[in-house]
């Protein structure tokens with residue numbers, strides 16, 4: 001069986017990574033790549049390494065055209081723009097893996113507070129499947145709509161959820177200190193991502209106001225079944241890609257570094273994309289892959305868990321294909337490992 005897939009917002013960074021993964025996927029065929037441009041440019045006019053793919057054009061397609069050509073849509077649009085089209089795609093019988101933030105938060109009031117706008121499709125919020133398989137795999141199987149997680153929440157949740165679930169850390173006073181490469185902000189031009197603004201600089205942003213804070217708390221609460229509170233502080237690092245997240249939590253009882261690492265290792269023993277390491281992780285070692293590397297240290301009265309991912313792969317497009325594979329009952333690692 002070949003599943004016909006379309007990518008919305010195909011001129012962007014996550015879409016480019018998705019296209020590269022899907023082109024080597026033996027169960028999927030790209031049948032639509034969308035843009036708002038009307039002149040049907042070849043994909044290489046935007047993603048030059050795809051020059052040889054003569055069959056791939058960027059097109060401004062209607063919802064009916066998408067429904068004719070595709071079985072499943074990967075949405076790589078900004079939030080709000082995504083929820084403006086997802087309901088119509090689902091109503092036409094398509095499945096959707098949405099990379100935007102629109103269907104991640106369960107509570108519409110939380111979405112409207114942190115995103116500062118009305119949600120166009122609130123009724124579906126409680127029913128989407130949150131696409132972090134390592135924690136929430138079952139609802140992804142056979143789902144119609146998958147909310148692909150945010151990049152920072154992926155790194156932080158994978159680091160903290162196992163220790164919360166097994167009662168090793170307290171659910172409050174959690175600190176998530178995270179750094180991201182500039183591609184995390186997308187290809188759409190913004191002042192802060194101009195070369196002279198970001199290069200040779202290192203800055204915090206969104207302190208106390210970043211929309212990934214409630215997403216991280218929601219994940220930790222859902223995984224552990226207890227009220228959790230975390231402070232999340234993101235930073236922009238002048239590199240193309242990668243996230244490193246350093247998470248601090250209070251242990252519930254005396255614990256050693258070896259015990260903390262062993263607990264993580266046990267939790268992820270059967271997971272193909274999470275590797276618990278003894279040394280300290282680096283973004284370079286997971287760059288271009290769907291892997292998360294993580295480790296733990298106990299220092300004074302804190303457990304510190306450090307995780308790394310590639311924001312565009314495990315933090316976006318790789319995770320989207322991992323979810324797609326689970327959704328369609330394909331081998332979970334298809335097109336994601338060499």
Ligand SMILES: NC(=O)C1=CN([C@@H]2O[C@H](COP(=O)(O)OP(=O)(O)OC[C@H]3O[C@@H](n4cnc5c(N)ncnc54)[C@H](OP(=O)(O)O)[C@@H]3O)[C@@H](O)[C@H]2O)C=CC1
Nearest residue numbers: 009011012013014035036076077078081100184186187188
């Ligand atoms: N970058 C990352 O690391 C991650 C991103 N995400 C999320 O994935 C989604 C895509 O991100 P990314 O690829 O980085 O973004 P980009 O800015 O690189 O690309 C988004 C694309 O969407 C199209 N677009 C922009 N605005 C609109 C609009 N109002 N209506 C319809 N189409 C629009 C544009 O295509 P055109 O102008 O050709 O129409 C643009 O190329 C976003 O929701 C983002 O938050 C999630 C995890 C990680």
Ligand SMILES: CC(=O)N[C@@H](CCC(=O)OP(=O)(O)O)C(=O)O
Nearest residue numbers: 100101150151152180181184185
């Ligand atoms: C470096 C940088 O700017 N990163 C982005 C996060 C990217 C992401 O995961 O975005 P969504 O949750 O919107 O999908 C940010 O902080 O807004």
